[in-house]
Amino acid sequence: MDILDKIIAHKKQEVAERKSLFPVKLLEKSIFYETQPLSLKKYLLRDDKTGIIAEIKRKSPSKGMINPYVSVEKTSIGYMQSGASALSVLTDTEFFGGFNEDLKIARKFNFCPILRKDFVIDEYQIFESKSIGADAILLIAAALTKEEVENLAKKAHELGLEVLLEIHNSDELSAINQFVDVVGVNNRNLKTFEVSIETSMNLSQNIPKEFVKISESGISNPEAIIKLREYGFRGFLIGEYFMMDSRPERKCEALIEKLETLKEKI
Numbered sequence: 001m002d003i004l005d006k007i008i009a010h011k012k013q014e015v016a017e018r019k020s021l022f023p024v025k026l027l028e029k030s031i032f033y034e035t036q037p038l039s040l041k042k043y044l045l046r047d048d049k050t051g052i053i054a055e056i057k058r059k060s061p062s063k064g065m066i067n068p069y070v071s072v073e074k075t076s077i078g079y080m081q082s083g084a085s086a087l088s089v090l091t092d093t094e095f096f097g098g099f100n101e102d103l104k105i106a107r108k109f110n111f112c113p114i115l116r117k118d119f120v121i122d123e124y125q126i127f128e129s130k131s132i133g134a135d136a137i138l139l140i141a142a143a144l145t146k147e148e149v150e151n152l153a154k155k156a157h158e159l160g161l162e163v164l165l166e167i168h169n170s171d172e173l174s175a176i177n178q179f180v181d182v183v184g185v186n187n188r189n190l191k192t193f194e195v196s197i198e199t200s201m202n203l204s205q206n207i208p209k210e211f212v213k214i215s216e217s218g219i220s221n222p223e224a225i226i227k228l229r230e231y232g233f234r235g236f237l238i239g240e241y242f243m244m245d246s247r248p249e250r251k252c253e254a255l256i257e258k259l260e261t262l263k264e265k266i
Contacts, residue, residue, distance in 0.1 A: 003061045004190050007095055008143050011119045014094070019124050030131035032107060037135040037160050040113040041181045041212050043085045044235040050259060051225070053115060053214065054079035054252050055239030056106070057090035058097030062193040067243045068097065076106040078249020079242075083256045086113040088237055091132075100132045107133030115164060119143060123155050136162040136181070141172035142190060153179035166216065168199070173206055183207050184237065188217040197224055204231040222259035226266065 027033070044051055056075055059065045076087055089106050090098035098117075106114055116134035120126065121143065129137050137156050139149050153163040162181040167173060168190060176183060185200040185207075195218035207213055214235030215228050225236050238255075242248040 002190065003095075004140075004142060007061075007092075007119055008121060010094055011092075011121055015122045015124055018128070022128075024124065024127045027127045027131035032104070032133035033131050035133065037130075037162070038111075038113040040086055040115060040136040040162050040164070043113050044182065044212050044214065046085070049085040050083050050256055051214075051229075051233075051235045052084045052252070052256065053086045053088050053235055053237040054082075054084040054242060054248075055088035055090070055117065055237060056098075056102060056248075057117070057239050057243055059095075060240065061095050062188075063240060065097070066240060067246070067248065070243065070248065072102045072105045073109055075248050077109050078247075079252050080110050080112055082249060082253035084112075084252060085235070086115060088115040088117045088239065089134075090117045090239075092118050100128070103132045103134060113162075120152060121148075123152065126152065126156050126159060126161065129156075130159050130161060134161065136164055138164050138166060138184075139180075140166045141175040142166075142168055144175070146175050146177075149175045150177045150179060153177060164214070167203070170203060170206060173203070176208065176211065180211060182214055182235065183211045184214045184216050184235070186216045187219075197228065200228060200233060201231050204233065207232075220255075222255065222262045225259055226262060 058068050089103040090096040091100050113135040115136045116129045156163050157179050164182045165180045166184045168186050185203050187197050187199045188195045200215040213233045215233045216237040219238050220241040242251045245251040
């Protein structure tokens with residue numbers, strides 16, 4: 001059993017428990033539930049934005065603890081003031097140290113698209129995502145069947161949420177469907193944890209042009225972003241590179257400043 005299998009097994013138990021404690025009828029009473037979601041896709045396509053999706057996460061299975069005492073309020077505001085296009089907030093507790101409350105805090109202090117980064121395997125989690133203020137959800141092709149991806153993506157659209165479908169290899173391209181808004185290529189091999197942005201480059205031409213493409217993992221310099229843009233990528237999800245610093249928002253600001261300088265030279 002690899003790490004993804006362990007996460008999904010635990011997530012099934014977690015979702016079953018949350019369903020009994022917080023039924024959908026209760027979730028629908030949230031103050032965020034009737035709020036009109038913002039479009040992640042549109043923000044990524046804006047020419048006045050960087051395309052950077054800045055992430056908040058405390059730990060990961062591969063790195064262990066990264067930034068356990070991060071201030072979600074301060075960091076999320078700092079990310080957006082630095083020029084990030086959107087936020088990504090980890091809400092998985094067991095493996096990534098996140099909480100639903102983290103996303104609520106980010107929502108309270110920021111007017112921007114927020115991606116709920118979690119392992120969505122059940123429709124219940126989509127209702128939950130809307131109730132905590134998310135604008136988009138993540139679906140991981142490696143964790144779901146093609147039918148599950150389509151059904152979950154369709155439900156997300158019914159609730160007004162956008163869908164980021166994450167793929168890792170060419171076999172998972174078949175999971176892309178009409179209800180997907182953004183296709184993300186994760187440069188991290190889920191079995192070996194090795195990271196290479198060449199994964200994004202190799203898969204780029206096989207992703208239908210009508211989908212916005214983002215690259216995830218292993219991005220730590222402006223040169224990589226410029227290179228990925230040449231392959232048609234409009235979004236760049238960056239988490240660990242920022243979070244390894246005690247002031248993630250400062251690291252984000254520095255990267256964006258370097259990116260803007262490089263773009264001017266080009």
